Amino acid sequence: MPELPEVEVLRRSLERPLVGDRFNAVHVHFPTLREPLCAPALRRLEGHTVRRLRRRAKYLWVDASGGETLVLHLGMSGRLTLVDRDAPLLAHEHLGFELASGLRLRFCDPRRFGVAFVAPTGDLDGDRHFRHLGVEPLSARFDGAVLADLARGRTAPVKTFLMNASVVVGVGNIYASEALYRARIHPRRSVARIAHRRFDVLAEAVREVLGDAIEQGGTTLNDFADGEGNSGYFQVSLDVYGREGESCPAGCGSRIRRIVIANRSTYYCPRCQR
DNA sequence: CGGTGGACCTGCTGGC
DNA sequence: TGCCAGCAGGTCCACC
Numbered sequence: 001m002p003e004l005p006e007v008e009v010l011r012r013s014l015e016r017p018l019v020g021d022r023f024n025a026v027h028v029h030f031p032t033l034r035e036p037l038c039a040p041a042l043r044r045l046e047g048h049t050v051r052r053l054r055r056r057a058k059y060l061w062v063d064a065s066g067g068e069t070l071v072l073h074l075g076m077s078g079r080l081t082l083v084d085r086d087a088p089l090l091a092h093e094h095l096g097f098e099l100a101s102g103l104r105l106r107f108c109d110p111r112r113f114g115v116a117f118v119a120p121t122g123d124l125d126g127d128r129h130f131r132h133l134g135v136e137p138l139s140a141r142f143d144g145a146v147l148a149d150l151a152r153g154r155t156a157p158v159k160t161f162l163m164n165a166s167v168v169v170g171v172g173n174i175y176a177s178e179a180l181y182r183a184r185i186h187p188r189r190s191v192a193r194i195a196h197r198r199f200d201v202l203a204e205a206v207r208e209v210l211g212d213a214i215e216q217g218g219t220t221l222n223d224f225a226d227g228e229g230n231s232g233y234f235q236v237s238l239d240v241y242g243r244e245g246e247s248c249p250a251g252c253g254s255r256i257r258r259i260v261i262a263n264r265s266t267y268y269c270p271r272c273q274r
Numbered sequence: 275c276g277g278t279g280g281a282c283c284t285g286c287t288g289g290c
Numbered sequence: 291t292g293c294c295a296g297c298a299g300g301t302c303c304a305c306c
Contacts, residue, residue: 003299034282034301058300076300077284092284111283113300156277165301172299221299222286241299263279265297 002074004137004170005213006224006232007058010080013226014060014105015053017082022049022100023064030094033114034075037094041118045070045097057133057169059115061124069121071129075113081106082227134167137206142168144200151191151199158194159187160262162206171206174219174241177267179206181240186273187266188259212237240267248272 002010023045031037048064055061060080062070072080085104089096095107095116107116119127134150135142150167161167162176171179180187182205185198194202218224218232221242225231239249244258244267254271 006299032283073300075283076298109283110285111298111300113283115301154276160277163300174299219299224299262277 002058002078002218002224003172003175004055004058005175005210005234006218007055007060007074007170008214009218009226009232010074011053011055011060013228013230014080014082017101017103017227018050018053018062018099018105020049021103023047023097024100025098027096027098028094029089029096030092033094033109033112033116035115035117037116038118042070042095042116044068044118056124056130057136057165058172059129063121067121068118069124071115071117071119071124071127072107073115075109075111075115077111077223078107078109078114079223079225080227081108081225081229132166133169134165135169137168137170137203137210142203142207144197144203147199147203148194148196151194155190155192157188157261158185158191158202159266161191162202163262163264168206170210173264173266174221174238175206175209175213177241178209178239181268181273182209184272184274187261187268189274240269243267 026042026045028037028039045064048066050062050064052063060072082103083106085098085102090108092108092110093106094109097105124130135146159176162171183202213219213234216234219234220231221235240256243256246256248254248269250272252271254269256267257270259266
């Protein structure tokens with residue numbers, strides 16, 4: 001489900017209702033996520049107030065009073081929504097946070113690739129989940145020079161490189177294809193054979209496609225929704241992802257192809273992208 | 275060290 | 291109608 005834009009849309013939608021609210025009770029219904037949920041640690045949030053919501057890569061950071069942060073990752077199928085405290089328990093509702101406002105923050109994840117844990121707010125960057133992460137693509141530090149620098153000595157296909165979180169974070173399978181289409185670069189091209197100035201174009205394409213997707217509320221293919229349950233609209237703006245056989249939107253006359261790179265479906269225009 | 279392929283899960287879809 | 295292969299937005303680890 002969620003790449004950077006979806007997590008950012010989620011963060012923005014939850015920020016207003018959550019900040020200032022207080023965790024009254026934390027319920028671990030099914031501890032079976034990618035990393036088993038630690039109920040005692042999660043319950044340390046009880047009685048504490050939400051101070052701030054941040055995003056790092058595809059992780060949501062919920063800073064609470066008391067010096068600890070609730071870290072959430074949605075994996076492939078995770079959903080985080082605010083519902084009434086009395087809303088029914090869903091089949092894959094792993095976690096529920098009862099809030100002083102009478103709302104409940106519900107975390108559901110059928111495929112169980114998600115993550116939820118509590119860590120000291122001051123040490124987050126050093127946590128094993130985060131310390132290896134690369135540059136934030138929407139930060140001022142991200143540009144073609146950074147990409148070119150990190151590409152030195154590497155030979156991987158540029159799409160694999162873009163999806164490598166130790167290089168740049170937040171770019172998943174959808175937006176990697178979309179950014180490469182916008183940059184007119186073939187997804188299989190080795191980063192060893194990309195000219196310096198094409199990295200500038202690529203960095204700009206990544207920044208733009210992520211920004212556009214955030215503006216449109218993210219991409220809802222099956223089930224993405226923000227914290228209030230609203231779907232995104234960016235799926236109608238996708239140029240290539242999921243569009244095998246359709247005409248290239250640039251009007252070049254070619255049709256979009258699907259190939260597999262590193263076990264992931266990849267979409268591109270064979271004429272526009274070289 | 276870098277690159278690749280598979281493992282981890284459930285649920286949905288499309289073809290037969 | 292029913293079954294089953296194939297596929298799905300992420301991440302990690304073993305292996306070369």
